[in-house]
Amino acid sequence: MTQAPTPTADTVRRLARSLLTDSGGGGGAAPAAGPDVRPVAEGAGPATWWVGTRHVLRLAPDREASARRRRELRLRDLVRPHLPVALPSSVAHGEWAPGLLCTLDTRVTGGTGEQHDVSAIGEADLAGLLTGLREVPVRQAETLGVPRVSPRSLEALRRGAAEAAELLAGADEFDSARLNQLTPPAAVQLAAQPGTPVLVHHALTEGHLVVSADGRVRGVLGWDAAVVGDPAEDIAGLARAVGAPAAVRAATLAGYGARPCLRGLWLARCDAVLHLAEALTRGTTVPLPPPRTRLRRAWEPILLERVTDLRGGDEAP
Template identity: 75%
Template sequence: MTQAPTPTADTVRRLVRSLMKNGEGRAGGAGGDGPDVRPVTGTEEGGPWVWWVGTRHVLRLAPDRHAVVRQRRELRLRDLVRPHVGVAVAVSVAHGEWSGGLTYTLDTRIPGTTAPVHDVSAVGEDDLAGLLTGLREVPQRQAEALGVPRLPPRSLEALRTAAGRAAKQLAGADEFDPARLGQLTAPNAAQLTAPAAVLVHHALIGEHLLVGADGRVRGVLDWSDAAVGDPAEDIAGLATAVGAPAAVRAATLAGYGVRPCLRGLWLARCDMVVALAAATRGRGPAAPLPALRERLRRAWEPILLERVTELRGED
């Protein structure tokens, strides 16, 4: 797999200058020495591959061939989902190759800050409900024709077992009480089956949700992990991003019943226990430990639904 040289500010500035010279993009904040560019930091998708360009644009560089495929698919998918989801989706004002067949996209910057900064308001929960509803309405055949994969639903029982092992490790570090997982029994996990497949964003973590100071959800970033699959995965992502109660309320407003909501809740809880345990062993994802602890806390916020629901019969 081809690996690109690490881009520098000069690399990015030369690329943006060429776009402005050719009239393909108009990056705000340009000075006499070229546009103001700086790397995006503090997010999982930042580092040397994502750059602020002026005040109105974001440059995303594909670091390898795998990322090229994902980026090209994402550009087409964003156009497909934009009319459906009711929140802003970035627009590419220029795209092409930046180094040896590796691609870039210069995107419009969506106002707002990431979800961990601002809490989502009640109206923001309506925005999230509209997002989930819109994803359900996106034609699956059109998405798959763009190369969006179809993923089978995960086994909640297998995840429950893995979380149980991880919880014991975290207990030794005084990070988590394994007794909390006792709420999800094997019979309950067996009942929380996946609903019908829809298009799912599949990465609705807080860093990909842009929220205004008023609590409204302004936009959704990074559609490169999108798939046709289990909608509970997006409910799970929202639980870690905005908290379990807000996620379940949004999913309920979107028309999802008890089982999909509880399935999403437990996917989030088990995922975060497993992720935090792996991170404490130095084998986890790129997210730092404080961020993982915060996601775990949000996913484990209590909700009324699980207190009053007995999983018998239909929803």
């Protein structure tokens, strides 16, 4: 495996200058010293950098990530016409180390789901996102190399979350009895139903949602994890990112019925319990606030789970 070097501001600046010059997309001559660059997130060996005010440079850390990023460049072009929100556009790409891809993208203006709450109109934006993903031709996505993934077993996830919930209860982080709401029969009822798989973003985190100060969802980032599979996974991602009520309302607006909405809700809740337990087990190597926030959001109560009889025939579209 190629060992990625540690990027520095100087190497990133030189790389960005070269890509901007080759693409002609710099919007004017760059300063002799190169454009202003800074890491998007702090940490050793940052892989994503702001380049001036208009671009983002991403450095793939290994060959597997490089392959996903190359696929992402083509996938975004396929998806873009179907969505009401912005996706980054590629300005240039190349290699920043032997075999390792770098991509220079346009910056989608706005904050993140961590900085701004999604408004009611923003929920309509999310509904448009879910609707658009369902409209993307699956065969074309698979031709680009997007993998098809089988639905997860909610019952197996429930069992793992039950063990993790006991650990969280011992650390006074979570009331493990809350997980008893998802009984084994209910988990079976919420198994993914046979049907046509759809394109799934599969990484709808708060950091991948571009949200404006007025709560509109202006863009969606992070398409390299996309798969063809269970749409409930994106409902689950939204539940952890923006809260269970907003996620379920958006999915309902997108035409999803009670069963996929509740499946997404419980995928989110079980995942959130497992992720926080993992963070606690690993100690200070994992920041605890994000998993705690996602747990709180996923466990926000919704009216749907109180009034729905899963014995009915309410299925996904």
